[in-house]
Amino acid sequence: MRHNTILYCIDEIQMKPYKPQELLSTNLDWAAIVDLLSTANRQLARYDGLLQSIINPEVLLSPLRTQEAVLSSKIEGTQATLKEVLEYEAEKVQSSEKQGDIKEIINYRKALFSAKSRLDSLPLSLRLIREMHAVLMQDVRGENKAPGEFRKIQNWIGAPGSTMDTARFVPPTVQDMIQGLGDWEKYIHFEEKDPLVQLAIIHAQFEILHPFLDGNGRIGRILIPLFLFDKDIISEPVFYLSDYLENHRRDYYDALKDITDTGSWTNWIRFFLVAIISQAKKNNDQTRQIVALYESMKEQIVTATHSQFAVNCLDFIFNHPVFNSGRFYKESGVPRASASRLLNAMEANQIIKCIEKGSGRRASLYIFEPLIDIVNQ
Template sequence: MTTDAWPAHTTRVVPWRQSGRHGTRADRMLREITVSLPPLIADLPYRPEPELAGALTAAAREVIAVDADPRGHLGALGGLLLRTESVSSSRIEQVDATMDDYARAVAGIRANESASSMVAATRALGQMIERAGGTGRIRLEDLLDAHRTLMADDPVDARYAGRIRDVQNWISGSDHSPIGAVHVPPPAESVPAYLEDLLAFSNRDDLDPVAQAAIAHAQFESVHPFTDGNGRIGRALINAVLRRRGLTTRTVVPVASAMLAERDRYFALVNGYRDGAVDAFVADLARGTRIAAAASRESADRLAELPAYWRELSRPRAGSAAAKLLDVLAEHPILGAEEAQELTGAPLSSVYTALDRLEADGVIRQVTARQRNRVWGVIDLLGELDDLAARIGAAVRAGG
């Protein structure tokens, strides 16, 4: 346990009325609901006991080791980890698509709705961490902009993209009222003050950074400031805190893959935070962070070996468009002919020849079933997205 008890949420009964007449008679007759009121945490101390402090230090050490890798492939690694984190975070919300659909959506080709949402989550996460690193702060405008990026094309909640909710929301239970809900967040009018408090906490420098990221995430989920997208933005906040605190400078920790491996446990620990069980959630995030970072180092090793492996596989002529493409493929795992031409400076006819050759040699594969505006994915890198998440999940389930 921490040396300072973490306050549990309190509750308040507030009036409730449906905007229409929907659901069961119980939904329609409901007149009062009990909302959960998180504590204000901006200035709360958090001093973990020695064993937990050691786990937090071990997690931070693994993260720093990945980010400080001296080999010249960190751009490729950063892109891989960013995609892995956002794909796993989406899957926690049961938003899923094949890697081919995801690749098409990355290339701007209209894929299925889930693939487009996963790409939006990737962009939102990248945006949040870049701003946290660039400004040294996590600001309300950054949260709102990331949410706008995530939800702009959502078929249901696009009108709320980038906006703090002005309605009451709830988690689970009935679709028509908070009856049976697992959690009923605070009333809409209190959300701006809660976010101001949360951001003050997230911008502190006197806390362990991994613990700070964990608590910020749990508090964000309790406040639930948006009508939808709270889970994905809340998990992006974890990496934004780690970037702001300097644990990462070029990479992302795919901690959502650890959460996805034991999804029910993750949700239970977030619920436990509302009862004041802060240490359990902090310890779990520390463990997941350590495992995710260690697995990311294995991906770093694989990425470092790939260019030589591709050259051995294809044996392109020196100076050819194919040879030039092999030099940059690690950082461009999904590309079309025009992008390949920009990267190589070769004539378009030579680029198509190079792409066809690399496809025949098993380096890339086409992810579009058409002759015009074709898109290719790098086989090893698309596979590593799922492989990395799978390694993290296996280690989590094994008790690593």
């Protein structure tokens, strides 16, 4: 059950919705944010330098992508853990409740992947946002709430049972939302003085407009790495704020509310820049640990297996830190004649651990715990 705010929809407006600001005419107090801005840009540049040094980021950073999907979905109320998602993808059956949560998490990751690939032929735009939303909501809770379509009715945000009069926030009317989205899309391609400030405004305005009946928070968080990637600030769309936002949830909502209450962006932008600084440092640390683990495991697996397919084994367990033997046989690139021996060698040398022995047609389930421990920090 979702445990944070709930979105309600009605056909009749009872209270005046918020009137969005025009972003292109936003008057920003640059002097009030310059101290954090320089630090945030420096930390992001350091992180991107690390990303660019990684030879195979698709393999090494795969668990971080899944963990972001877990944490972003957790903000919306899902309860599944990283390990449970990985077990599900390794074809281990989960409870019916967890299956629903896990599918939402997998859809989040799919939406990010699809958007990244679409950026080759489509700019970051309202069209791309709708496509992402359709992927996000496919076959999960909220699939009946107009996937891929902007809302056509008024909504409001508040605690369960609240009305428009007691709501925490009432987003713009449909007409103002449509106009606001057009302004928002133009601002994405505007040459702002600093792209991190621009990103802070883009994320906040999207949440304020609340253009979908469900999934606004997740789409807003996916936009963060996509924008950084699209602006060539990072070389891979692997920079996530969900961990920080989840741990500072009240401050996050208060900073957003300050925009709509006072019309000032300063407190929000400062909050967002602090989040970037904090997360960039954590991402740097985790990525360095993952790279170091990869290098140390390379030596261990070569020693344990004495096989020309040692790197195949290494890349597979980093890409799939929870897996079953059947998937290893099919996808590792190790010949079937050698696969069982290599699995046994890695288990005997405590590189991987069997957490569920196979029997009959059921494959054995393995886990590569050191990687999961790093990602779960």
